[in-house]
Structure formats: structure tokens, C-alpha cells
Amino acid sequence: MQMTHVEPRTRSDQFEAVCAIIERHGRQPAKLIPILQAVQDEYTYLPEEVLNFVATALAIPPARVFGVATFYTYFALEPKGKYVVRLCDGTACHVKDSIPILEALRSRLNLSEEHKTTPDMLFTVETVACLGACGLAPVVMVNGEVHSLMTPEKAESLIEDLKQAEAAAVAGEEG
Amino acid sequence: MMTHIDATVSMNPVQAEPVSGRRVIVCSGTGCKANGAEEVHAAFVREIGAAALETAVEFGRESADGGASVTGSGCQGLCSQAPLVTILPDEILYMRVAPEDVPEIVATTLAEGRVLDRLLYQRPDTGETCRGAAQIPFLNRQTHVVLRDVGRLDPDNLDEYLKTGGYAAARRAYTEMMPEQICAEISRSGLRGRGGGGFPTGRKWETARLQAGAKKYVICNADEGDPGAFMNCSVMEGNPHSVLEGLMIAARAIGADESYIYIRAEYPLAVRRMQQAIDDATAAGFLGRNIFGAGIDLHCELKEGAGAFVCGEETAMIASIEGQRGMPRPKPPFPAQSGLWGKPTIINNVETLAQVVGIIRAGADHFRQVGTPDAPGTKTFALTGHVANTGLIEVPFGTTLREIVYDIGGGVTGADGRIDPDGFKAVQIGGPSGGCLTAEHLDLPMDYDALRSVGAMVGSGGLVVMNRSTCMVSVARFFMDFTQRESCGKCVLCREGTKQMLVLLDDILEGRADEDTLPLLERVGSAVMKGSLCGLGKTAPNPVLSTLRYFRPEYEAHVYEKTCPAKRCPQLRVFSINAEKCRGCTLCAKKCPVDAISGEKKMAHRIDTSVCIKCSECQTVCKFDAVEVN
Amino acid sequence: MGKQDTLRIDGRDVAIDAERNLLELVRKAGIELPTFCYHSDLSIYGACRLCLVDIEGRGIQSACSTPPEPGMRLRTNTGELREIRRTTLELLLANHDGSCPTCIKSADCKLQALARRMGVDKVRFKAPTRPAPLDESSPALVRDPNKCVLCGDCVRVCNEIQGVGAIDFAYRGSQAAVVPAFGKQLGDVECVNCGQCAAFCPTGALAPRSETAAIWQALDDPRKKVVAQIAPAVRVALGEAFDQPAASQTTGRIVAALKAIGFDAVYDTSFTADLTVIEEGTEFLQRKVNGGILPQFTSCCPAWVKYAEQYYPDLLPNLSTCKSPQQMFGSLARQVLPRILDTAPEDLVVVSIMPCTAKKYEAQRSEFSQDGRRDVDAVMTTQELARMIQEAGLDFSSLEPESLDMPFGFHTGAGVIFGNSGGVSEAVLRFAVEKITGKPAGQVDFHEVRGEGGLREASLTVDGTEVRIAIVHGLANAKLVADQVRAGTAPYDLIEVMTCPGGCISGAGQPVAHNGHTRQDRARSLYEADKSLPLHRSQDNPFIDRCYQEHLGAVGGTVAHRLLHTHYHGRKRLESEALPLSEGNGDGKIQVKVCAGTACFLRGSQKLLHALLGYVEEHSLQNMVDVRANFCSEQCAAGPTVIIGDKVLQHCTLERVRDVLDAELANHQ
Numbered sequence A: 001m002q003m004t005h006v007e008p009r010t011r012s013d014q015f016e017a018v019c020a021i022i023e024r025h026g027r028q029p030a031k032l033i034p035i036l037q038a039v040q041d042e043y044t045y046l047p048e049e050v051l052n053f054v055a056t057a058l059a060i061p062p063a064r065v066f067g068v069a070t071f072y073t074y075f076a077l078e079p080k081g082k083y084v085v086r087l088c089d090g091t092a093c094h095v096k097d098s099i100p101i102l103e104a105l106r107s108r109l110n111l112s113e114e115h116k117t118t119p120d121m122l123f124t125v126e127t128v129a130c131l132g133a134c135g136l137a138p139v140v141m142v143n144g145e146v147h148s149l150m151t152p153e154k155a156e157s158l159i160e161d162l163k164q165a166e167a168a169a170v171a172g173e174e175g
Numbered sequence B: 001m002m003t004h005i006d007a008t009v010s011m012n013p014v015q016a017e018p019v020s021g022r023r024v025i026v027c028s029g030t031g032c033k034a035n036g037a038e039e040v041h042a043a044f045v046r047e048i049g050a051a052a053l054e055t056a057v058e059f060g061r062e063s064a065d066g067g068a069s070v071t072g073s074g075c076q077g078l079c080s081q082a083p084l085v086t087i088l089p090d091e092i093l094y095m096r097v098a099p100e101d102v103p104e105i106v107a108t109t110l111a112e113g114r115v116l117d118r119l120l121y122q123r124p125d126t127g128e129t130c131r132g133a134a135q136i137p138f139l140n141r142q143t144h145v146v147l148r149d150v151g152r153l154d155p156d157n158l159d160e161y162l163k164t165g166g167y168a169a170a171r172r173a174y175t176e177m178m179p180e181q182i183c184a185e186i187s188r189s190g191l192r193g194r195g196g197g198g199f200p201t202g203r204k205w206e207t208a209r210l211q212a213g214a215k216k217y218v219i220c221n222a223d224e225g226d227p228g229a230f231m232n233c234s235v236m237e238g239n240p241h242s243v244l245e246g247l248m249i250a251a252r253a254i255g256a257d258e259s260y261i262y263i264r265a266e267y268p269l270a271v272r273r274m275q276q277a278i279d280d281a282t283a284a285g286f287l288g289r290n291i292f293g294a295g296i297d298l299h300c301e302l303k304e305g306a307g308a309f310v311c312g313e314e315t316a317m318i319a320s321i322e323g324q325r326g327m328p329r330p331k332p333p334f335p336a337q338s339g340l341w342g343k344p345t346i347i348n349n350v351e352t353l354a355q356v357v358g359i360i361r362a363g364a365d366h367f368r369q370v371g372t373p374d375a376p377g378t379k380t381f382a383l384t385g386h387v388a389n390t391g392l393i394e395v396p397f398g399t400t401l402r403e404i405v406y407d408i409g410g411g412v413t414g415a416d417g418r419i420d421p422d423g424f425k426a427v428q429i430g431g432p433s434g435g436c437l438t439a440e441h442l443d444l445p446m447d448y449d450a451l452r453s454v455g456a457m458v459g460s461g462g463l464v465v466m467n468r469s470t471c472m473v474s475v476a477r478f479f480m481d482f483t484q485r486e487s488c489g490k491c492v493l494c495r496e497g498t499k500q501m502l503v504l505l506d507d508i509l510e511g512r513a514d515e516d517t518l519p520l521l522e523r524v525g526s527a528v529m530k531g532s533l534c535g536l537g538k539t540a541p542n543p544v545l546s547t548l549r550y551f552r553p554e555y556e557a558h559v560y561e562k563t564c565p566a567k568r569c570p571q572l573r574v575f576s577i578n579a580e581k582c583r584g585c586t587l588c589a590k591k592c593p594v595d596a597i598s599g600e601k602k603m604a605h606r607i608d609t610s611v612c613i614k615c616s617e618c619q620t621v622c623k624f625d626a627v628e629v630n
Numbered sequence C: 001m002g003k004q005d006t007l008r009i010d011g012r013d014v015a016i017d018a019e020r021n022l023l024e025l026v027r028k029a030g031i032e033l034p035t036f037c038y039h040s041d042l043s044i045y046g047a048c049r050l051c052l053v054d055i056e057g058r059g060i061q062s063a064c065s066t067p068p069e070p071g072m073r074l075r076t077n078t079g080e081l082r083e084i085r086r087t088t089l090e091l092l093l094a095n096h097d098g099s100c101p102t103c104i105k106s107a108d109c110k111l112q113a114l115a116r117r118m119g120v121d122k123v124r125f126k127a128p129t130r131p132a133p134l135d136e137s138s139p140a141l142v143r144d145p146n147k148c149v150l151c152g153d154c155v156r157v158c159n160e161i162q163g164v165g166a167i168d169f170a171y172r173g174s175q176a177a178v179v180p181a182f183g184k185q186l187g188d189v190e191c192v193n194c195g196q197c198a199a200f201c202p203t204g205a206l207a208p209r210s211e212t213a214a215i216w217q218a219l220d221d222p223r224k225k226v227v228a229q230i231a232p233a234v235r236v237a238l239g240e241a242f243d244q245p246a247a248s249q250t251t252g253r254i255v256a257a258l259k260a261i262g263f264d265a266v267y268d269t270s271f272t273a274d275l276t277v278i279e280e281g282t283e284f285l286q287r288k289v290n291g292g293i294l295p296q297f298t299s300c301c302p303a304w305v306k307y308a309e310q311y312y313p314d315l316l317p318n319l320s321t322c323k324s325p326q327q328m329f330g331s332l333a334r335q336v337l338p339r340i341l342d343t344a345p346e347d348l349v350v351v352s353i354m355p356c357t358a359k360k361y362e363a364q365r366s367e368f369s370q371d372g373r374r375d376v377d378a379v380m381t382t383q384e385l386a387r388m389i390q391e392a393g394l395d396f397s398s399l400e401p402e403s404l405d406m407p408f409g410f411h412t413g414a415g416v417i418f419g420n421s422g423g424v425s426e427a428v429l430r431f432a433v434e435k436i437t438g439k440p441a442g443q444v445d446f447h448e449v450r451g452e453g454g455l456r457e458a459s460l461t462v463d464g465t466e467v468r469i470a471i472v473h474g475l476a477n478a479k480l481v482a483d484q485v486r487a488g489t490a491p492y493d494l495i496e497v498m499t500c501p502g503g504c505i506s507g508a509g510q511p512v513a514h515n516g517h518t519r520q521d522r523a524r525s526l527y528e529a530d531k532s533l534p535l536h537r538s539q540d541n542p543f544i545d546r547c548y549q550e551h552l553g554a555v556g557g558t559v560a561h562r563l564l565h566t567h568y569h570g571r572k573r574l575e576s577e578a579l580p581l582s583e584g585n586g587d588g589k590i591q592v593k594v595c596a597g598t599a600c601f602l603r604g605s606q607k608l609l610h611a612l613l614g615y616v617e618e619h620s621l622q623n624m625v626d627v628r629a630n631f632c633s634e635q636c637a638a639g640p641t642v643i644i645g646d647k648v649l650q651h652c653t654l655e656r657v658r659d660v661l662d663a664e665l666a667n668h669q
């Protein structure tokens, strides 16, 4: 799940990877979930056409693939931002006031329960239940990296740092 | 009832072979990593290298950077003090270590053997400093069985596990014991499932063993979906081979040759370490074909969950492994009769399997030495919330809440984070299927039946301490919101019922409730509990029903007086302006988004509460502290 | 014999026979436990929680999922159980668009009936979800998600009985819904329009689409001549809608009703069924004698035809080229009736009355239109007919029967039994045996092909010629046989496929069955109708002879072929975007679409795609060529298919693609 920075893959690379994933799992419908997990790691989400292709290759109805893809929260049918900010709202984090952090993150990025990703595709804010660091609640994870003992202020400055780093990178590219 | 033993007790007769030489163990559990353990580790490698000391620095292999011989450890349990550094054989435990501290540690402790007091644990109650685990009440009040080696041995190193006596029990099971003997021994131990239900493990195995047919499966339930519990995570991160060994014994007991570990994908480190353990055990011939030369095969595959709490339920987990939506199906037939692909299947929790190893190693009687007659042995809990020492603990069944909260947890903390001697309000135990207990239950010896009798559950072992500033209605809403979102949506009572319970709770919290709300909430809760298809629905109302039982006046205050006694519910706050303090600066009136504030310049202002939307803007802008809330 | 096992239900001993679950036993004991999600033909689901019983020692359990055990003691009607049931219904209703007076299901709705039966007089919960839009995309069905109780019956029928899986559960918790793939509309996915999902649906969430408005409009138009054809199965079921004994014979009254409503002539689809027997039987014998493609599949069920087009494009040559009786009637009517009824061709309106929702789809297929005019203008179901009769205010049971109009009203028993599974086979046998032996056969009943099983086999030896027949109903069974044919292991000459359980008598347009033996009653009734008719063999129908002489020429001849036969083609399952595989957008580039549908995929289109992408990269064509994978170009039998610009290439190889692409590129520059 760790997202390291890699060169953007071409569409044909991605497609070849999907074919390889399906073959690696022996085109078995029983492997649908690991296949979708691997496909999502490739695309960062599950595009409809790719799901349709998977259904075809496994010879199962596309409606079943859609049903599985929408059942598990791991799967995303929409693309996510470059930085996926996951706020823990497990019990431990909740009693230590995780919700004000969520509100701060959302209002800072103009996001809501329905709109989880910023239009510039930079940030996605979502909640998860327990990241296994309850002793240090509340906890926020950004692209696999855990930040503990969070406060709304700390969370906002985290976003600010990322934004500045992005802006600097863009400026660097242009300059 | 048996008493528990006041020291970190090793329950296993086979002692770990001491690893020679000085070792620095930097905890690499998720909590410590989040608090800079990696930098601390890098600093140790650098400084020790510079000082040319003969010391192994231990840390997760994933951050290996040549130089020193690198190993690693799992969570030590005291994550609130992260990052932790253990120095052996001195048995020194340093807390909250920063990279800047490392040169000094190397120069004093490692080079001269002197202890750095400022990095030691300080008891919040007495102010004493504690040199090592044996002196820290949080650790020395526990009884470690499954956690015995967690935090000490290198989880990625099969040899270290073997040195602690690892795989001897599995070898016995495969080469010296018959399946019926194994089942009998487990039955005699009285081991009950640690995954929540507390079903007798021996009986489950025996049922599966007696099923005809050559094909059977064992599944290790490592889904740990309870929000706020991470015990299974720590065992897998810290001692993955112990889980695998238990799984092998289970397979031998029922005659299975295929097994799965269904593991939560949100635990990347545990996933990696379990996979490593499977690979190493397979390479060593413990898994795969002809195990221990006994002519028996066992294959093991890791299945990563995809984010669905309900997949912790046995039949949903089976559906998920089969590539379907994780929707439970009615029982009977039970998985032990007809499970994965319609074949007899047993599903056991991570901790159950880890306990099995000790039973086969040292015998049922040894296992029964601690705990209660109905619930022998120990249980891990994730102790969190408003308590001084949060973290992972393991205690015998029969331990009271008081011992856990005060002796191990170090007492309840108040809103400011300091110990508040009268701060205790409630303990939520058992996660979303469990219930809330009050001060009257502090001396209840905890086991499956005792907890169930008061409307709670051992559950997976989440244990959240809550102080006086907690609103119990909103705690109930939190769990309801969780189960409602995690309901698979199959059966009407759970799908619609949990949704409606949430709607009713929102009505209560936001001031819309009336005299019908509480009876309706109870009615629908009871129907959901009695009529739902699977355990998720059957237990989902517990947090609500138990808080209704023990904290009813708090609900009634919300409903009838539209106030929150804990002053936590934003929609029930009442804003008013203290005429004494108000200087009539008009700032608040200008800022109020709904024009709820009126008043002449230089005169005291008033808030029209029927208009106010409780945005608290006025309170923020008032320079004279004149806006009050209750 | 040992003592019979018993268990106790509400204090009474009940013997356990072959019951599979407690629900069956409770019902045997005469107690009507409510259910939404149990159906004896489907797998156990256990979701509605209405069939709960209280079992001593085990607590509250769902009866439908619990196997009986001797000595069990259970109660079905405690205060606690009633309370749970009422709460369950109340919860369902809170989330339900309860517009009963305008709901098509109103008269037969289980939810409405149960709410009344359980005394739910108030809903105390709020409606938590926003209404979802209606899905009216399908020619056969209307889907109203706001009335769905998520019992899953439709999902299981579609999967387990039809093997299609066009609809399934999606999302979870209170968001859970039954939807076609990717939330598309039913008309855009692989649904074959059989309507069985609607037949099983306890509420109005899935219902046959109604065309009565258009029919009323035609009837009201004085210039139009409106004629009706009545399918065989309609006559044995319509009576049920008027509380007539199930399956009572109603043909004469239907004619009377239709005339009263304003139809100008009423004919019988059994007539064209007779015609189908002659054409299809002849086709079969020719294949058999001349070593043509066998086995021959029947083609009179449009749901099966669409299924075959979607999943077995390679077997389409095995399908009989005969149109279905409905469409034979349509073409014949257009050819003959304007003259007989003395009307302008454009003023003739052909309406069929069918037990079937798939026929609504069939009548829309482009193959069945001439010069933009459909051969069959509108298709109404038995249910719709019942509603029309009610709307017209007719007292059905007291109508004086009238006779069908000639010539297309005359039919033999062979044309009538078409409505039963096995009926087509039997009718063809009645024809074929005579043709093979050359003399009128005495035997008319072939009990070998009758029965209820979903997959039956029969073998007959006629004058040394062995004819091996398979009869299937339910497309999941059809799949089993089709796979055998594909593998070359099917030992059959003729395969009859009906999509609905038991054949058209259980079509989704029939009145909602209210008891467990409706299907058997209707089947029996059809065989009785056969018995009561003077003629039993299609070839004996004198009007058929005349029809050939006056209009069709030789059996299987050119005119007959033009009017009575059709063709099939591979069909895509899902409306879906193509998957872009090259960078940038495709504007101005040469479009290359490689088919990644199942048929082409199995023929190696993936390798082709792989090679093509390599070629594009190697020659740096990324800025000139836009490669996409699309899903089915409807040329499945000739795959792999590649579309370059506007050229469709069949049986593609990399060489061909390269050649065409290079030529296009040269053109482009």
C-alpha cells in the first residue's frame, strides 16, 4: 500500500499489466478480489472499462464484478488525488477528538463527505477505522505515512507543507 | 478464581535461549514508526558505526542500510511513549527517544553502562523512574503468553523463533499425536475462541474432524476489523511464526491440507511479515509437502481483505475468499460442516491459534493455571482512550476492570491529559458489538459470561476508557454509525434497522427527539438484535442498549431538556450573552450569520436562541468573553 | 417401516417427509408464514427475516434456512415474533415509495398484502434515502428502485435459472441496491428480457412494461384496422385474473372481449405455430438428411435467441432460421390482411397478446421491420389484457364466447401445445414422423418429451432413423447443453430451448401465480385443449395448405424464406466505452479499435493487441494512431475483429492490421 513516487505508466503498460495480473491468477473467478486489488494498485482506481475487461476475461457477469467492487471500501471507482489523506476514526481516535481534525481538513480543502477529492486531483480526504496506532491517537495517514497525536492545527499545516512542496516542484519544472 | 502473577511471567517452560552480546532494539511497531523510530534507528547505526562498538542495532529489515547487522521487533505495547528503545542484556527501556538523544545514549549507556534517567519511564502517580519493563507497572502487571516474545524477537528471523522453542509443538502434533488426541487436549484446556464469540475451540475442531471427506480447510481470521483494536496486528507483526504454528496444529487436528490467512489490508507491515513467515516456513519444510516427514501436506495462502468489517464473520469471510461480496449466509450449516467451497472448514482467530501452540507445548493443565475455570488462560486487550498508559496488554481472564484501568492503565486522564482521580465515567468493551460499563462494574472479574450478563462482550478486545467529559449518547452514535456503514445490507432488520437507529440517535443529539424517540429506539434495537441474520446485526444494538441501560438520565437530558450533560453536543449548546461582561461593541451582531443578535451600541446585546444556529462565531469574536455556552 | 419422524409446531405434531426446511413443514401444517426471499426453485437466501420462528433451545431462527430435525419444538406466532415481523415491515415501508394506487403491482403485491395482514397501521420511521430515478430503458421491463425490498429473488432467478446475471447487488449497508452492471440501465446490458425477475419480484420494483396506452390510441382511431393475435399460453391463464378456476379455457371469451374493446379481427398465434412446425420441421429433416448443421436449436423464444447471440455466436448456425410464430404472423399479416380486411397497409395495426415480455423486445428488432414499419406494432401481456378488459368495464366471466376470425384463427392442437416446454418438439415430431415414414402416423401424443424437468432427453426411432431430442427450459440449462454442443459432445439432433420455467405458460406476462401448482394446471390445460380440438397435426391444418398455395409458394421456398425466416448475429452484452490504450486524446488520429469481447478474447485478440501496441511504439506512431480496446463489434463469429477508421476487419491477424493501418497512414498524409 505504500505509495512511492514512480514514473507515470503509459496506458498500454497498464493494460499489459492487467493482462498479466489476470493470467497470474489463472483467470479464476475465485481470485476476483486479489485481481481487483492488483488492478487498482496499477491504476489507483478501478475504471469501468477495465472492470468490464476483467469480467470478460474471467467469463463472469460484469454486474457481479461491479457488485464486488462496490462492496469493499478498499476499491475506488473514481480516481483519487495524488495525496490520499486518511484520517483514523477508530474508537481510540474518535474519543480523542478526531472529528474536529476531519472538519479542519475538509474545510481547508473545500471537501465534504460526498466530495472527497480536490478538483486539481491533489488531495483526497477519507476516514478509516483504526490504523493500528491507537496508543498515539488521533492519527492521520498520508500516502502510507502515519502522523500521530494530531490536532486540527497540525493537520492543516501538514496540508500546507504538501501544497508548498507541490508549488515548489511545479515552479522548479517551469524554471 | 485464580490470581494473576505480579511480574512479566513467561508461561512457557521452554525458555528463550539468551542472545549473546549487547543489543539495541528499536521498536518498529506501527506506533513507534509513526513517531520517528526510523530516524532513531538511523542515528543508532550512524553513531555506533562511528564509535565502532560491537552492538547490533535492531530494526525492521525494510529500512536496512547495510552497515550494522539489522534485525527487528514488533510493538512492545507502550505505544503512548513511542518510540521505545530496549537495551539488552541491561534490560533498560528508554522512552520517547529522539535522534538527538542517540549520541548521548551511545556515549553513556552503551560505552559506559550508565543509565540516562531522563529517558526512563516516569510513573505518573508517584513520579518514580523505572529502569526497565520489570519496574513499569503497565508491563509488570500483565501476564504475557501470546505476547511473550513480541517486542523481543526478530519477527523476520525464523532462527530466532526456533531458538525460543518454535515449531516443537507443531512437530509433536504431526509426528507424535493423532488428530483426536490434539482435539482432546485442546478441549481439556478449555480454550475458547479469542475472536469474540468465545466458542470452545476443541469442540469446533472435533466437529470438523468428524466430518467425512478428504478435503478440509483451516482459515486464520486475521481481519481484526474492530475500530480501535490492534492486538492481532501486533502479534502478527511481532511473532508471525507463532500464528503459523498454531494454524499448522489446527490443520493437523481436523485433517486439512489447505489453509488461508485472511488478513486486514490496512496492516501492511503485518501482511509483509506474515508472508515472510510463510515463505521461510515453507523453505524450511514446515509447510508444503510432507511436513516433518510425516507424509502430510499443508499449503498456506495469504488473502488480503479489502475493507469490510463484516468479513470477520465466518460465512462472509468464506464468501470473500471465494471471490464474492462478503455477505453472510444463514447457519446451519456451520462452516465446520460445510464451509469454503462447501467443505468442512474451521475458522480461528489469530490469538486463539497463538494460544494453541502453548497448549500443545506445555499441556492443557499448564494452560489452565491462569484465568477462570470457564475461561482459562490470558487475553490481550487494546487499552485506549482517556487513560494514562495506552497500549497493548495481556491479562488473565478474571482480571477486573479496576486492575486494568488503574494498575495497568495508570488511571484515568482528564480533558487536560493529566490524571484525574475522579475522572472515570465508563469503559467501552468489545468494540462495536460490545457495550459500555460503568463504575459499578469496576470490580467485575472479566470473562465471556460475566461480560455478556451485563450487556457487554469480550469481543475482539478493544477496551476504551472514557472520562467525565464524554457524552455517552454520542459514543453510542459513533458505534452505530460504524455498524450502519459496515452492515452488508443483506437482511432487512440490520440494513434498515441500524440506519433508523442512527437517525433516531441523530434526532436525540440534535434536539429533535420527543417522548416517542427512546421507546422506538429500544423497540427497533431489540428487533434488530433478535432477528438479524448474522452476528453483526445481532450485536449492533449493544452499544446503544447498554448505554440506555446505564446512562439513561443522560439520554433523557438530551431528549427532554435538550441539553448535553457533558456539554459535548454542538447542536444542544445554548448561547447567551452575559450582560455584565458585554460592552456593546456590536462585533458579534455583525458577525452572526443569521442575525440572531440584537442590541444598541454600548448596551448589552441579546441572542435570540430560536434563530441561533449555534455556529459559535459570536463566541470566537467577542473580545470580552461575554458570550457563554451551556 | 420405522416410526415416522415428527416435530412439534405450535403444539401440534407434524410428520417430516422430504421437506428441506422448516418453512415447508410449517406450510404443510397449514400455517402461512410470511416470506419475501424464499422460493422453492431458488437457493436459500435468508435475508427478509419474515419467516422467523422460535425454536426451543435455539432461539429465533429463519425457518427457510433451517433443516428440520426430529423432535424439534417450534413456535411460529409468539408476541415477540409478531413484534419483530411488524418492525421489519415498518422498516421496509419507511424506505419505500408507497404509491399503491398507481402501482402496477397493487393487486398482487406481497408487501402491501403483508403490511395489511400484520396490522402495520403506522410507519414511525423517517424516510432516510432520496428517491432513485425510474429505469424505463428496457423494451420489456420497468425497474423502480424505490420499491425494491432487496429480497434478491430477481438476482437469483437471473443467475441461477437464467445464467445471465444481468442484475446483481451493488454497494452495501443502507446503500445496497440491485442494479445492472456499473449502475447502467437495464436496456444497456445483457438482459435477455425474459422478465422472470419481474415474475419473482414480490413488489412493483420490477414489472413488465405496459403498451396499452398505444393500443388504446390505435383502437380510438377510426381509420385504423386493429387486429390481434393470441398466443397459446394466454388462454390457459387469463381466467386466473378474473378468479376463474386457474387455467380454465377462455379463448372464446377473449375473442368476445377483444371485439367488445374494439379490435377488428382476432386471430390465433397457434396458426403461425402450425406454420412454424412445417417450416422448422422441414428445415430439420433437410439438415438431418443432407448432413446439415446439427443439432438444430429451436428459435421461437426471443430471450433464448438473444442469449445465443450474446454468448454462443459460434452456434448461431445451429439455430433454426425460422422466425417465431409471433413474427411469422406479423409478416403474413402485413402481406395478406390489408386485402382481406380491405384496408390501406399503413392503417393495419398488428397487436399480439403474449404471455411473454421478451416478445416486446422481439417485435422491436430491426430484422422484423419493413420500410421502417414494424411487422408487429404492439405486444401486450396477458396481464395487460386483463387490465384492458377491466378498464373497459367488461364482466369477463359472463361474456358470450365468440369464434376466432379466419383464416388465421384456425389451428391444430400442435400449434396449441407450443406453450408448454416440450410442446414444440412434440409438434415437430407429429410432423416429422409422418414425413419420415411417408404415411399419416396414428400416434399423436409423444409422452417422451413431456414432463417438468429443466433438462430432459428423448430418443425415438422412426423407420430406422433415430431422432434424439433434448428439451430444456431455463437458460442456465440451455448453457449446459450449448456447452456440450460447442465441445462436440452433445448427442442430440434437435434441441428445444424455452427460457421460462415450464415454457411460455410461465412467461413473465402471465398473471401472478398465487399458488404452487399454477404451472402444472396451465400445462395440463394446454394438453386438454389439444385433445379437445379436431386436428392435432400442423400438416393437417387446411388453412396452412391454402396459405402456401395462395401466398407462400413451396415449403421452404423463396417467398416462404423471405417472409418466414430470419438471420442472427453476434450481439454485444453491454453498452460500454472503449478503453483507450494510447496516450493523449484521439482527436484527428486514426482510430483503431481491437475487440476485447469474449469471443474475440478467446480467439486471441489480447495477443493481437499486445503486438499492435508494440508495433505502434516501435514505429513511433503514437501521435498518429489511437488504439483502443472495445467490447464487441457484433461480429463475434468472425473474430478477432479490428476496426480501423471505418473499416471493419474480420478474422484479424497482425499482418492484416499492419497492412491496413499502413495504407490508412499513407492516405492520411
Ligand SMILES: Cc1cc2nc3c(=O)[nH]c(=O)nc-3n(C[C@H](O)[C@H](O)[C@H](O)COP(=O)(O)O)c2cc1C
Binding pocket: B192, B193, B194, B195, B196, B197, B198, B199, B201, B221, B222, B223, B224, B225, B226, B309, B310, B311, B312, B313, B314, B347, B348, B349, B350, B352, B353, B460, B534, B535, B536
Ligand atoms: C461482524 C463480525 C466481525 C467479526 N470480526 C472478527 C475479527 O475481526 N476477528 C476475529 O477473529 N473474529 C471476528 N469475528 C468472529 C468470527 O466470526 C469467528 O467467530 C471467529 O473468528 C472464530 O474464531 P475463534 O473461535 O478462534 O474466536 C467477527 C464476527 C462478526 C459477526
Ligand code: SF4
Binding pocket: B310, B327, B328, B486, B487, B488, B489, B490, B491, B492, B494, B495, B532, B533, B534, B535, B536, B537, B538
Ligand atoms: S446482520 Fe447485517 S451484516 Fe449480517 S447479514 Fe444481516 S445485513 Fe448483513
Ligand code: SF4
Binding pocket: B575, B591, B592, B593, B594, B595, B596, B597, B607, B611, B612, B613, B614, B615, B616, B617, B618, B619
Ligand atoms: S452562535 Fe452563531 S448563530 Fe448563534 S448567535 Fe452566535 S453567531 Fe449567531
Ligand code: SF4
Binding pocket: B577, B581, B582, B583, B584, B585, B586, B587, B588, B589, B604, B605, B621, B622, B623, B624, B625, B626, B627
Ligand atoms: S462581541 Fe461581545 S462585547 Fe461585543 S456586543 Fe457581542 S457580546 Fe457584547
Ligand code: SF4
Binding pocket: C096, C097, C098, C099, C100, C101, C103, C104, C105, C106, C107, C109, C110, C111, C112, C147, C203, C204, C205
Ligand atoms: S410495490 Fe406494493 S407496496 Fe409498493 S407501491 Fe406498489 S403495491 Fe404499494
Ligand code: SF4
Binding pocket: none
Ligand atoms: S378506501 Fe379510503 S383511502 Fe382508499 S381510496 Fe377509498 S377513500 Fe381513499
Ligand code: SF4
Binding pocket: C141, C154, C157, C158, C162, C164, C165, C166, C167, C190, C191, C192, C193, C194, C195, C196, C197, C198
Ligand atoms: S429479464 Fe431475464 S435476463 Fe433480464 S434481468 Fe430479468 S431475469 Fe435477468
Ligand code: SF4
Binding pocket: C147, C148, C149, C150, C151, C152, C153, C154, C155, C178, C197, C200, C201, C202, C203, C205, C206
Ligand atoms: S427488484 Fe424485486 S425481486 Fe429484486 S430484490 Fe428488489 S424486490 Fe426483490
Ligand code: SF4
Binding pocket: C193, C194, C300, C301, C302, C303, C304, C355, C356, C357, C358, C359, C498, C499, C500, C503, C504, C505, C506, C507, C508
Ligand atoms: S419461454 Fe416463452 S414466455 Fe418465456 S421468454 Fe421464451 S417465448 Fe417468452
Ligand code: FES
Binding pocket: A088, A089, A090, A091, A092, A093, A094, A129, A130, A131, A132, A133, A134, A135, A137, A138, A139, B227, B228, B229
Ligand atoms: S483507532 Fe485510530 S489508530 Fe486505532
Ligand code: FES
Binding pocket: B027, B028, B029, B030, B031, B032, B033, B074, B075, B076, B077, B078, B079, B080, B082, B083, B084
Ligand atoms: S509500536 Fe512501539 S510500543 Fe507499540
Ligand code: FES
Binding pocket: C034, C035, C036, C037, C038, C045, C046, C047, C048, C049, C050, C051, C052, C062, C063, C064, C065
Ligand atoms: S423467507 Fe426466510 S428469511 Fe426470507
Ligand code: FES
Binding pocket: C570, C571, C572, C595, C596, C597, C598, C599, C600, C601, C631, C632, C633, C634, C635, C636, C637, C639, C640, C641
Ligand atoms: S466479441 Fe463480439 S465482435 Fe468481438
